[in-house]
Amino acid sequence: MGTLFVAGLNHRTAPVAAREQLALEADKLREILTDVFATGVLSEVMILATCNRVEVYGVADAPGEARARAFRHLCQQRGVELSGIEPMLYTKTDAEAVQHAFRVASSLDSMILGEPQILGQVKEAFATAQSCQTVGPTLHGLWTKAFAVAKKVRTETDVARHAVSVSFAAVELARKIFGGLEGRAVLLVGAGEMGELAARHLVEQGAFPIYVASRTWSRAQHLARALAGTAVPFADLEATMATVDIVVTSAGAPEPIIRRDAVQRVMQLRRSRPLFFVDIAVPRDVEAGVNELENVFRYDIDDLKQVVDANLREREREAQRAEAMIRNEVERFAAGRRDREVVPTIVSLRERIESIRQAEVAKALSRMPDASPETRQTLEALSNAIVNKILHVPITKLRESSRSGHGGSWTAFVHELFGLRRDEP
Amino acid sequence: MLFTLALIAYVLATGLALTYLIQREEGLYRLATAATMAGWVLQTIALVARTVEAGRPPFWSFPEAVSVSVWAAVLLELWAERQYRIKALGAFVLPVVVVLSISKTVARPDIEAIAPALHNVWITVHVVLALLGIAAFVLNFAGGIMYLLQERQLKARRPGAFYYRLPSLEALDRLTFRALTLGFPFLTVGLIIGALWAGRFDPLIASSAVAWVIYAFTLAGRAVAGWRGRRAAYFAILGFAALVLTLGAGFLMPGPHGS
Secondary structure (H helix, E strand, C coil), X not given: CCEEEEEEEECCCCCHHHHHHCCCCHHHHHHHHHHHHHCCCEEEEEEEEECCEEEEEEEECCHHHHHHHHHHXXXXXXXXXXXXXXXXXXXXXXXXXXHXXXXXXXXXXXXXXXXXXXXXXXXXXXXXXXXXCCCCHHHHHHHHHHHHHHHHHHHXXXXXXXXXXXXXXXXXXXXXXXXXXXXXCEEEECCCHHHHHHHHHHHHCCCCCEEEECCCHHHHHHHHHHCCCEECCHHHHHHHHCCCCEEEECCCCCCCCECHHHHHHHHHHCCCCCEEEEECCCCCCECHHHXXXXXXXXXXXXXXXXXXXXXXXXXXXXXXXXXXXXHHHHHHHHHHHHHHHHHHHHHHHHHHHHHHHHHHHHXXXXXXXXXXXXXXXXXXXXXXXXXXXXXXHHHHHHHHHHHCCCHHHHHHHHHHHHCCCCCCC | CHHHHHHHHXXXXXXXXXXXXXXXXXXXXXXXXXXXXXXXXXXXXXXXXXXHHHCCCCCCCHHHHHHHHHHHHHHHHHHHHHHCCCXXXXXXXXXXXXXXXXXXXXXXXXXXCCCHHHCCHHHHHHHHHHHXXXXXHHHHHHHHHHHHHHHHXXXXXXXXXXXXXXXXXXXXXXXXXXXXXXXXXXXXXXXXHHHHHHCCCXXXXXXXXXXXXXXXXXXXXXXXXXXXXXXXXXXXXXXXXXXXXXXXXXXXXXXXXXX
8 A cells, every 4th residue: 555645836835937837728637647647656646736736646655756757747748847846845645645635625725715616626636537547545535535524614614604805795794784685775886896896796695676876877877787777867866875775886086975964864764774885986985974873884995805804814713623623534534544454454364264264163064964953053153252262352453553553564464474365455 | 409400501501602602613502502401491390390399380479480581581592593593692691591590599588479368360460471571571682782782893894703693783683673572562461460450559560661661662663763773772771671670679679579
């Protein structure tokens, strides 16, 4: 059984200039996988190449040599000097490699903590390696477990939960105020790109209807069509505000468009239903004092960034919990792997002794043709008891040896001692 | 003994629920729920045992009645937590539960069960309705506090622990309002029966009438002027303060509610 290892570079060890040099298309990736596998240095191999990492996962007797082979192929393929990227490479083996794989799949090693794409990318890389038939039992076991761990991290921690972009932070805030967004009316003021993006996110969450106001009537109409909304004249801003729940502004006028006294009048018409202003414009479109009014919440671009920062800190807190979960899973995975190491030996040992026992019992019985059923039974029981008593200690010792990490030498010894055949995995 | 065990479980649940609010560890939430349920079961057994032992309903003395209202409040909390999916609810209801549970230790030691001469079906109805009303107003109060905390976070534009833990303002406002509409009819009818039955002035009736006026005002404000959110939350706290005064009066003053 070879050593499991991962070797590669990521956004922490290599600048984007180096990462983009190694970027691979799918069919090139297949070619490299097949070529590297054909060298026979690795018994299993998979390559994960995204814009933030290029990593080789493999099983080899000599991981150092395997790493050199794999990256030489990669560099040749892309026309890059291996010596240039050599210092950026890291290598992890055994339990550390398992931990790395679990962390990558769970998005704890991502540039943006908890970003959801990486799991799909890993699954794709695994499928590619499978289709090239370079995956064996070790990598199969590793990734099946890694996908399960990633799912567990996602559902049991909030590491991927809170918004890390300004426009999604606005949507999340709207939910904290209104609960669900279904049927919440939105007014978009101005035709800025960020405002449109925020409005789109709101629409995706079920916000309806959408009103669009802009100083230029044609632009309002154009944007209204794009958002399946209604254009309203700029002069009707105040009247429209009285009917909507969320106002997104990105007009970028030199002076605030929405003044405190106007909002105060609007709030009286609204019978204190809450009103949420998302002001993405710079300079700002909504007067700051508006936030002091009862049931009015006003967030400008800096406020939203502050929320994003808090969310990122929240993700980091959750990541610590996820790391603890992963350490646990690595432990269990390693234990299972070690058990697998000695189980075949235990099975063949038992089979070996059992066949001797059966042969000897048959021999003895053939010499006693008149033996009563009781005698036969006694003979079976006696031989079984002897076999079990003798095997008890060796089997216990073998299991213990696997737990203490010496399974390899023990199994070899037992094979030698009992003359067992070695089944190659 | 059983009552003490139940109280210990409630204190434990309170500690766990408050820690959950800060630590945000799911395991703590499950433990807090388990402790709450254990406390409630223990209290149920204790109440049944007392009923069997005394051969009468377990709420014919004022401290006993408070104990039953705590029982109802915990049941309501466990239900609302699931119904409204507000995992933080326990952290706000349980402290009130513990304070109410402990409060009977400050009661006049000479308080005894209602004299047999006063036994009739009306007093039972009066007490039961008042108790259910109080349980609902505990929830109303907790909802109001939570609303104010979440609103402050949203106004301050700096998300903290409450922003992440507490549900939307809309959900909190709905919880507060539902609890009010649940408690108000009970309080109204309970109060009318109590007043008719007493037939005279009583500090307890006076102070619960104050609470009734506050709650009535909140409902009217919502119907007529659309008061909701922060204003409704303030009134929920004010109304509950009046109810607590009422309970204090019941514990400390002589009169039909005392002896």
